Amino acid sequence: MSLIVQKFGGSSVANPERIKRVAQRVASYQKAGHSLVVVVSALGDTTDDLLELADKISKNPSSRELDMLLSTGEQISVALLAMALQELGVDAISFTGYQVGIRTDSTHTKARIIDISSDRIIRELKNKKTIIVAGFQGTNKNQDITTLGRGGSDLTAVALAKALKADTCEIYTDVDGIYTTDPRLVHDAQKIERISYEEMLELASSGAQVMQSRSIEVAGKYNIPLHVRSSFSTNEGTWIVKEDKSMEDVLIRGVSVSKNEAKITVSGVPNKPGIAGKIFRTLSDAGINVDVIIQNIGKAVSTDISFTVPRNEADTAVTLLKKVADESGIKEVTKDPHIAKVSVVGIGMRSHAGVAAKMFEILGKNRINIEMISTSEIKISCVVKLASADKAVKLLHQEFELNKKKK
Amino acid sequence: MSLIVQKFGGSSVANPERIKRVAQRVASYQKAGHSLVVVVSALGDTTDDLLELADKISKNPSSRELDMLLSTGEQISVALLAMALQELGVDAISFTGYQVGIRTDSTHTKARIIDISSDRIIRELKNKKTIIVAGFQGTNKNQDITTLGRGGSDLTAVALAKALKADTCEIYTDVDGIYTTDPRLVHDAQKIERISYEEMLELASSGAQVMQSRSIEVAGKYNIPLHVRSSFSTNEGTWIVKEDKSMEDVLIRGVSVSKNEAKITVSGVPNKPGIAGKIFRTLSDAGINVDVIIQNIGKAVSTDISFTVPRNEADTAVTLLKKVADESGIKEVTKDPHIAKVSVVGIGMRSHAGVAAKMFEILGKNRINIEMISTSEIKISCVVKLASADKAVKLLHQEFELNKKKK
Numbered sequence: 001m002s003l004i005v006q007k008f009g010g011s012s013v014a015n016p017e018r019i020k021r022v023a024q025r026v027a028s029y030q031k032a033g034h035s036l037v038v039v040v041s042a043l044g045d046t047t048d049d050l051l052e053l054a055d056k057i058s059k060n061p062s063s064r065e066l067d068m069l070l071s072t073g074e075q076i077s078v079a080l081l082a083m084a085l086q087e088l089g090v091d092a093i094s095f096t097g098y099q100v101g102i103r104t105d106s107t108h109t110k111a112r113i114i115d116i117s118s119d120r121i122i123r124e125l126k127n128k129k130t131i132i133v134a135g136f137q138g139t140n141k142n143q144d145i146t147t148l149g150r151g152g153s154d155l156t157a158v159a160l161a162k163a164l165k166a167d168t169c170e171i172y173t174d175v176d177g178i179y180t181t182d183p184r185l186v187h188d189a190q191k192i193e194r195i196s197y198e199e200m201l202e203l204a205s206s207g208a209q210v211m212q213s214r215s216i217e218v219a220g221k222y223n224i225p226l227h228v229r230s231s232f233s234t235n236e237g238t239w240i241v242k243e244d245k246s247m248e249d250v251l252i253r254g255v256s257v258s259k260n261e262a263k264i265t266v267s268g269v270p271n272k273p274g275i276a277g278k279i280f281r282t283l284s285d286a287g288i289n290v291d292v293i294i295q296n297i298g299k300a301v302s303t304d305i306s307f308t309v310p311r312n313e314a315d316t317a318v319t320l321l322k323k324v325a326d327e328s329g330i331k332e333v334t335k336d337p338h339i340a341k342v343s344v345v346g347i348g349m350r351s352h353a354g355v356a357a358k359m360f361e362i363l364g365k366n367r368i369n370i371e372m373i374s375t376s377e378i379k380i381s382c383v384v385k386l387a388s389a390d391k392a393v394k395l396l397h398q399e400f401e402l403n404k405k406k407k
Numbered sequence: 408m409s410l411i412v413q414k415f416g417g418s419s420v421a422n423p424e425r426i427k428r429v430a431q432r433v434a435s436y437q438k439a440g441h442s443l444v445v446v447v448s449a450l451g452d453t454t455d456d457l458l459e460l461a462d463k464i465s466k467n468p469s470s471r472e473l474d475m476l477l478s479t480g481e482q483i484s485v486a487l488l489a490m491a492l493q494e495l496g497v498d499a500i501s502f503t504g505y506q507v508g509i510r511t512d513s514t515h516t517k518a519r520i521i522d523i524s525s526d527r528i529i530r531e532l533k534n535k536k537t538i539i540v541a542g543f544q545g546t547n548k549n550q551d552i553t554t555l556g557r558g559g560s561d562l563t564a565v566a567l568a569k570a571l572k573a574d575t576c577e578i579y580t581d582v583d584g585i586y587t588t589d590p591r592l593v594h595d596a597q598k599i600e601r602i603s604y605e606e607m608l609e610l611a612s613s614g615a616q617v618m619q620s621r622s623i624e625v626a627g628k629y630n631i632p633l634h635v636r637s638s639f640s641t642n643e644g645t646w647i648v649k650e651d652k653s654m655e656d657v658l659i660r661g662v663s664v665s666k667n668e669a670k671i672t673v674s675g676v677p678n679k680p681g682i683a684g685k686i687f688r689t690l691s692d693a694g695i696n697v698d699v700i701i702q703n704i705g706k707a708v709s710t711d712i713s714f715t716v717p718r719n720e721a722d723t724a725v726t727l728l729k730k731v732a733d734e735s736g737i738k739e740v741t742k743d744p745h746i747a748k749v750s751v752v753g754i755g756m757r758s759h760a761g762v763a764a765k766m767f768e769i770l771g772k773n774r775i776n777i778e779m780i781s782t783s784e785i786k787i788s789c790v791v792k793l794a795s796a797d798k799a800v801k802l803l804h805q806e807f808e809l810n811k812k813k814k
Binding site: 020053056057065069072076078082084086087143145 | 423426427457460461463464465468469471472473475476478479482483485486487489490491493494500501503505506527550551552
């Protein structure tokens with residue numbers, strides 16, 4: 001008999017039929033004797049519908065009012081799921097983020113959870129209730145409603161699992177686990193049975209979109225086992241757990257690709273101190289995240305700097321940097337939106353040399369030009385032409401033998 | 408410079424265009440220097456849409472979860488209206504019932520307001536904010552969300568007006584005031600300029616559906632002037648105020664009709680003590696409201712009792728009473744759904760004799776049979792055949808000279 005936190009995403013509760021199906025699954029756990037805290041996202045397209053409504057009224061609505069508006073989506077879901085469970089004879093009770101004491105800072109639309117005062121949930125669990133909690137939301141110290149940003153319901157689930165010392169946290173989604181690469185692209189991609197928090201974080205930040213990065217980070221920090229699985233089947237999914245010895249035997253856990261970046265090149269940067277600092281300070285002040293950075297020392301008096309930014313912010317970045325260029329004697333700022341970042345991830349590469357060399361050889365042998373490289377302890381990323389990206393993923397997946405079933 | 412509470416009903420905020428129009432009106436008051444607290448209902452059909460969603464999941468949802476669900480409707484409205492006001496440069500801020508401290512009892516779906524702790528509103532008014540409050544909702548002592556029942560946003564507005572000692576409470580609706588009778592039925596019905604709380608209460612409870620009765624009651628108790636007016640024009644509407652001397656000069660203020668009742672007749676009731684008590688106890692236990700009651704002492708050993716109930720509860724009433732009949736030796740229970748209740752209302756009748764006689768004469772002369780009569784100090788109601796109801800209203804409206812413009 002354990003305490004389980006379950007999180008169901010928007011596609012799992014897209015309509016009344018699916019809500020009933022989720023209720024059946026929750027009920028089966030409850031009937032098996034488990035205590036349950038269920039976190040739910042907004043029904044299917046609700047959030048988009050609400051944003052559309054707001055857009056008809058204001059092109060630039062205040063973030064406080066946006067949070068007030070969007071948080072209703074999850075509130076609708078929890079009420080409906082509680083009703084569906086009650087229909088099945090389960091004593092369910094729904095709560096908003098506020099009601100279960102999810103306190104956040106005041107950064108509306110992407111607030112951070114500060115604290116959860118879980119008294120109410122604990123009391124209701126003692127009353128044998130099945131708890132349904134609205135994901136994605138909390139309140140700040142003024143009781144203003146805040147939301148946690150994209151994927152915020154994952155974070156609600158993980159934070160509750162931590163606060164309640166839950167045994168497991170199950171993340172239900174429309175895929176049945178984490179794959180060695182995107183199965184829509186590579187048909188013999190394999191479902192991963194167990195993956196470490198670190199590997200999952202690297203995969204998530206390099207293109208795999210199954211879970212929100214911050215929630216993996218928090219789960220890892222507090223060692224909360226996550227089970228990512230499908231809400232449409234009862235198959236085991238993927239466990240995201242603390243790294244153990246056996247995981248090191250696997251050289252590469254997965255291959256990911258990100259197609260949402262553009263490359264910016266700043267050429268003819270005078271070889272004087274402070275100019276690179278000025279470039280990245282300008283971008284950081286504008287809230288633009290810079291990813292891979294390389295610098296080519298070309299000539300004695302000047303150098304070229306290239307880096308990637310989210311593609312939808314590339315134009316802003318170029319505009320801003322052209323101003324810097326004018327002031328600093330930089331020759332040229334150009335962008336290339338037709339790039340992709342292909343990464344291989346695995347904690348095995350810590351103890352096995354030659355992974356990078358093998359990756360470069362595979363790409364080179366197949367005439368895929370590597371434009372930029374960046375590495376972490378357990379990840380190697382190569383920026384390639386967008387047109388070669390899918391081919392690169394397929395080759396890497398095959399050559400690193402990820403298509404073979406692991407024990 | 409005064410503090411004004413304004414309430415906008417669902418039809419006034421049915422879509423983004425109308426929300427913008429409401430925002431313009433609110434902004435014009437704000438720019439004229441008034442302090443404003445604006446109460447809003449759910450957008451047009453939102454509540455019905457949410458009920459339909461719930462109905463697909465449960466035929467008999469728990470009232471706590473229903474309140475959790477329905478309260479989102481008003482939350483959406485306040486966020487959107489605040490955004491629309493901000494677009495117009497007004498410093499608006501939206502609140503849920505909880506956030507402005509509207510505390511209720513725990514009678515979900517028809518909770519009563521116990522208290523308003525208005526600190527937050529007062530603080531924000533001092534900050535020169537325009538306050539937007541979700542109508543129809545509050546929370547009980549456990550922080551569970553409650554709703555106030557049909558017309559509950561009126562009550563929110565009146566209760567806030569009381570708590571904040573507002574100068575006026577404006578109720579915006581899709582009609583431009585209270586009329587001497589339904590203008591769709593009688594084309595020369597006149598808009599009433601001023602009406603007393605008591606008269607308005609009697610009109611509301613006898614068929615006029617402009618405002619919720621409880622909110623009129625509360626306004627009367629605390630002497631809060633209500634101004635019922637159209638959100639589609641700037642014309643003065645109807646003021647609902649404390650009775651004054653001049654109002655007594657008007658014999659009849661208005662004629663109302665209720666077509667939602669059915670007549671139940673229990674015949675051959677043995678002339679023994681306790682049987683009438685049993686009849687009405689049975690109905691009251693089933694939550695069925697009984698209105699007009701008459702008892703005909705027919706023969707020595709038995710009597711007939713007739714009364715009206717809401718038409719949609721007539722079948723339940725008959726079923727319940729047939730059981731009572733079997734146990735108590737009552738001969739027969741019958742219903743007549745084809746009736747209507749026509750009422751004349753006016754505080755003038757307190758000091759002017761003969762109003763009842765005149766009403767009966769008018770109906771009698773026109774061969775409209777009166778089936779039942781009930782009176783209060785300022786109202787006379789006659790139950791007539793449904794088919795004669797409209798004719799009765801027209802005749803009474805004309806004969807009591809309500810079609811003539813009052814000063």
